Amino acid sequence: MIKSNRTEQTIQQIKVSVDCIIFGFNDNKLELLLIKKKDEPEKGKWSLIGGFVGFDEDLDEAANRILSDLSGLQDIYMEQIKTFGKVNRCSFDRVISSTYSAMILKSSYTEDQIEKYNAQWFPITEVPELIFDHNDMVDIAIKRMRRRVRNFPIAFNLLPSKFTLPQLQALYEGILDETLDKRNFRRKVSQMNYLVKLEEKDMTESRRGAFLYRFDEAWYKKEKHFNL
Amino acid sequence: MIKSNRTEQTIQQIKVSVDCIIFGFNDNKLELLLIKKKDEPEKGKWSLIGGFVGFDEDLDEAANRILSDLSGLQDIYMEQIKTFGKVNRCSFDRVISSTYSAMILKSSYTEDQIEKYNAQWFPITEVPELIFDHNDMVDIAIKRMRRRVRNFPIAFNLLPSKFTLPQLQALYEGILDETLDKRNFRRKVSQMNYLVKLEEKDMTESRRGAFLYRFDEAWYKKEKHFNL
The missing domain is CATH 1.10.10.10 (Winged helix-like DNA-binding domain superfamily/Winged helix DNA-binding domain)
Structure with a gap:
């Protein structure tokens, strides 16, 4: 038992995750793609599309793999936005998370995918309460995206x-x-x-x-x- | 022995570090603050001001603590630039690193500090070969900084x-x-x-x-x- 506890301590390391912020453009309005968590402890809560980075995958690759695994969206070019690293940002683990974002046509994500992945679009003026610091992540991504839209032809x-x-x-x-x-x-x-x-x-x-x-x-x- | 190997495997986790990119303005020219590594395996090589994030410190706090520990610079507002996460970016460990940057007056960093911390200023047109992907980090920070200078009164x-x-x-x-x-x-x-x-x-x-x-x-x- 003592040995096992020591091992626990040894591996008390920071975990690394990625959260994907997908904006959908529809009828001249912006919406945000969220998924409903299926597993405890956050079961039933709304979340960005996020997961842990594998030991053997690049951070950028992880973002695309996680987006694909959890939403079915593929070949989306996402831009890295910011890395969130407050000690208590996740309620049960020490996790730092890099956010990535893209803007797509809402119509390119099918109803079948929405159902399969427990996903839902929300107008960005009506984003629900999200897990952890995901609402902050969304706010910062929106600001960044608007700033970029004014300066680059990204739209x-x-x-x-x-x-x-x-x-x-x-x-x-x-x-x-x-x-x-x-x-x-x-x-x-x-x-x-x-x-x-x-x-x-x-x-x-x-x-x-x-x-x-x-x-x-x-x-x-x-x-x-x-x-x- | 087998047990110890298993433990090694269990803790095969990604490590998190921070690298600080400090630009100094002097005589209407930009310079970059680098430190010479004192320890193996990178001993004698030039490096950004970087170190590991502690389990109990926010990412932003870690950036300031590392900057202070390794250069003596305190109370510098740094902006997070980008997180670098390629699998092989560090030669001996899996480390993802968040870069932070600030622009200061070169004159605010004393000769005593330069000596004490094994530091040196380099014109940004003459940045030497740095460890890992630090040269890429510098390139991206310079681009970002120039873009921001054009758009915000940060200078x-x-x-x-x-x-x-x-x-x-x-x-x-x-x-x-x-x-x-x-x-x-x-x-x-x-x-x-x-x-x-x-x-x-x-x-x-x-x-x-x-x-x-x-x-x-x-x-x-x-x-x-x-x-x-």
């Missing part, structure tokens, strides 16, 4: 390959949760050299139609992202 | 409380390692509402003198940091 993969400026503005407004001044928005957009105006028009929304645009990734990569 | 604590626009421009040029167009720079600066022009002039650099400015933190906090 373009949520649009069709050809889109109108009203569509683009609605996308930004949905993500940022604020109304943008149309003239101001157009002025900013006109400075984005990686937005290419096409000769085609979309005629579905108005009689005059709206010019279609496409995102030129090559142009974007050539440019410097920031200009002081 | 103002490196200036005297009253400063001229040429001083401000030299600071930005030093950090970004590029020459900025003076007119463009002034135009951008004029949009920073948190820069307050004073009635005083600095007369040391030219006969006409240059108006002094101060940074108004309260104004900055009221404002939104980004404008789409």
